Amino acid sequence: MAVFWIQPATFLAAYYHYFHGYGELIASHAADPSYEVALPGLCQPLRIRDFPSFLVDTTGGEVGKLVNDAFRELFEFMDEQGHGAKFLVNTFDELEPAALAAMRRYLDVFAIGPLVGSSAEARIHLFDHAGADKKRYMEWLGAQPDMSVVYVSFGSIWTYSKQQMEEIAQGLRQCGRPYLLVVRKDGRQEDVSSCLDDAVLKGQGMVVEWCDQPAVLAHPSVGCFVTHCGWNSTLEAMALGVPVVAAPSMFDQPTNAYLIEQCVAGVRGERNGNGVFAGAELARCVELVMGSGARAVEIREGVEALKGMAREAAVSGGRADRNLRSFVTDTTIH
Incomplete structure (x- = not known):
């Protein structure tokens, strides 16, 4: 077995x-x-x-x-x-x-990893994304400077409370950087329309209901990924060389955030006593990974190294391929 x-x-x-x-x-x-x-x-x-x-x-x-x-x-x-x-x-x-x-x-x-999909059409999605306007957000990304955009997505399961949405909007305003924020309609615990309206400030940011995450993370304008730290998202960030701001909540996410810190691939944000990722904390972490300080430089070097190792492992004949072949051979023998 x-x-x-x-x-x-x-x-x-x-x-x-x-x-x-x-x-x-x-x-x-x-x-x-x-x-x-x-x-x-x-x-x-x-x-x-x-x-x-x-x-x-x-x-x-x-x-x-x-x-x-x-x-x-x-x-x-x-x-x-x-x-x-x-x-x-x-x-x-x-x-x-x-x-x-x-x-x-x-x-x-x-x-046998990293198992990271490259084609949105070839992947299975938990939620309908037929109405997603990929051309619109990809063109918007293309108009931003390299490594300038804060990409924010908390996965396919997470739902936002109004308080959490307000904090995210506040944090993004405080960052003062362009951002792409993913918030599904069915991912909102309450009516957060006012938060979203306020979040899109004079072209500073864009809010979408769904996006092709690997395509977004691979875009040169993306400078960091604010994530709940699910393992798929974590691997995608590592494989594509994007610094991470981890805001873990449950299940494997705290362990994944630990690995991000250990690999110098990003920083772990702290939730407050109510489990909310505060806006000031979001802004602090984004500055740590996207700023000009020594920590940011170290993290960018760390994710570039991981990107190279992930690619070497995933190519035909790479370590993952050899491990899978070893599994098949070993299973056949037994």
């Missing part, structure tokens, strides 16, 4: 070790975000805030329980398979060498 693991290897390590001797330690410190847990083989300890959110959930929510139970059952089943349990992981060896090496002690792990 093989599992297609769509999260990073570090996320796999966190869940694996939670159910193999570390659950009590992690759970007993779940209320302390800064507490560090050293997992076998990882170069750096994970703080509680870096763990998958459902593993350190102190609210007792039903969704977290269901997810954790599902993973527990998965690992119990895979344990019965012995070391022959195989995981195809959507990551690449150069991105997570320590985590992959560590997990290969326990499982047959094959890094």
